[in-house]
Amino acid sequence: MSLPSLETTPIPGLVVVRLDRRDDARGFFKENWQREKMVGIGLPDFGPVQNNVSFNSDRGVTRGIHTEPWDKFVSLATGRIFGAWVDMREGESFGATFTLEMDTALAVFVPRGVGNSYQVLEDGTAYTYLVNEHWRPGITYPALALDDPTVAIAWPIPLAEAIISEKDQHNPALDPSTAIAPKKTLIVGALGQLGRALQADFPGSDLVDLAEGSVGDRTVARLDLTDAAAVAAWPWHEYAVVLNAAAYTAVDLAETPDGRRTAWAANATAPATLANLAATHGFTLVHYSSEYVFDGTAEEHTEDEPVSPLGVYAQSKAAGDIAVGTAPRHFLLRTSWVIGEGKNFVRTMATLAANGVSPSVVSDQVGRLTFTSELSRATRHLIDSGAAYGTYNLSNGGDEMSWAAIAREVFTxxxxxxxDVSETTTEAYAAGVLEKGGPFAPRPLRSAMSLAKIRATGFEPEDAMVALDRYLAD
Structure with a gap:
């Protein structure tokens, strides 16, 4: 058997690892934790930040059952134990148990929310474990009685003869009302068009934005990611996923002094802050970018095309992309021509059509629409499917179209x-804006992106015109 190897258990996520222990006349050597090999056999890349050792001088020492809010990788440096684990998480597996006699050749990965306990079978047993959050004094963690009749752990040494701490002698019985909820999802920018769409696919998420507000009956809290004190006070350890739907998207105003500062704060500084927090707290960061990070000269943009931003907005988004790429667990979704709730190009064209206006629309910018519902659906897919972390292009499917062609579709x-829709060029449109004294940002003329990578994960983007029909019918 090739070692290390992994074995599943009746408790979801709890796995036994058989280590590659090398014995000789002197004793033994083992790689107790080797990230590349462990992840390679299927162990979660859980990012340990602290190593603890519990030395047990006497046979019969019994500890537990403790349920701490972090993942744990337990093993032995010396001795033997009888390990017992109880699933304390909400769900069908609540109360499930698993026991195992362990020596120094075994290890167990214990996911957050699973109660952990052991009984020492040899004097001088050194129990060691890695965790992916720092221990904090003064915080009470859930526990379960060692003799709970429901889980009925068959301890090899009767508990009446065991050495148990005073605290562990008074742990409570199993109670479904105290089951541990999974870590939460946080939507940043919840009041924006994408943030609102994400709430349909991520119900029950915590919601924040730069200003307090509400979406339906849900409260949106205020969180400014440029406020160091506010960021430090936020309970980031409670989240498994953070969806960053916040952005400064006024591409022309970004060319002004005030707009430049705001764009960089929202599109570069805030994502960098989230990337640092993701590395510290272990959550998955999902960030949404733009085809504006490219100069629009390629026929079709792929995920590995080097960024070449033209204007301030584009430059700030490219900087944010680079920062997000440092987060160990991240999905970066590059998208184009986003349409959602509120004011946007499609709504504007529909209003003009209804009011009898015949607009002139640029015809030399080519790409695909992306409806926020499609972005949200793709986000849910990437998280649930176990897709590899990294950058993915995402727009609706179908033929590439110009803005003028899309306007005609809306009109019909x-x-x-x-x-009734006439055509103009980007150059002519820009000249008109500049003549009136307004700012104008350069645009990529080709915005179409390859969707091959996200399709390879099993996600099929909906045709943009099918989505347009539904959008206009709502």
Whole structure:
């Protein structure tokens, strides 16, 4: 058998690892923790930050059953134990148990929310474990009685003869009402069009934005990621996933002095803060970027194309992408021409059609629409499917189209003739804006992105025109 190897147990996520222990006349050597090999056999890349050792001088010492809010990798440096684990998490496996006699050739990965306990079978047993959060004094963690009749652990040494701490002698019985809830999801930018869409696929998420507010009956708390004190006070350890839907998207105003500062704060500084927090607290960071990070000269943009941003907005988004890439667990979704709840290009064209206006729309910018519902659906898919972390392009599917062609589609669906939409160029449109004294940011002329990578994960983007029909019908 190739070692290390992994064996599953009746408790979801709890796995036994058989270590590659090398014995000789002197004793033994083993790689107790080797990240590349452990992850390679299927162990979660849980990111340990602290190593603890519990030395047990006498046979019969019994500790537990403790349920701490972190993942744990337990093993022995010396001796033998009888280990017992109880699933204390909400769900069908609540109360499930697993026991195992362990020596120094075995280790067990214990996921957050699973109660951990052991009984020492040899004098001088050294129990060692890695955890992925720092221990904090003064915090009470859930516990379970060692003699709980429901789980009925068959301890090899009767508990009446065991050495048990005063505290562990008074642990409570199993109670479903105290089951441990999973870590939560946080949506940053919950009041924006993408943030609102994400709430449909991530119900029950905590919601924050730069200002307090509400979405339906849900309260949106205030959190400014540029406020160091507010960031430090936020309970980041409670989250498994953070969805960063916040962004500064006023591409033209970003060319002004005030806009430049705001764009960099929202699109670069805030994502960098979240990336650092993701590394510290171990949550998965999902961030949404833009095809504006490219100069638009490629026929089709792929995920590995080097960034080449043209304007301030684009530069700030590219900087944010680089920062997010440092988070150990991240999904970076690059998207284009986003359409969601509130004011946007499609709504504007529909209003113009209804009011009898015949607009002139640029025809030399080509790409695909991305509906926020599709972005949200793709996010849910990537997280649930176990897709590899990294960068993914995401837009709706179908043919590439110009803004003018999309405007015509909106007009025909609104009862107007597509011929009522005339064409102009980006250069001519920019000249008109600049002539009136307004700022104008350079645009990539080709925004179409390859969708091959996300399709390879099993996600099929919906045709943009099918999504447009539904959007206009709502």
């Amino acid at each position: 669906r609104s009862g107007r003739s597509g011929d």
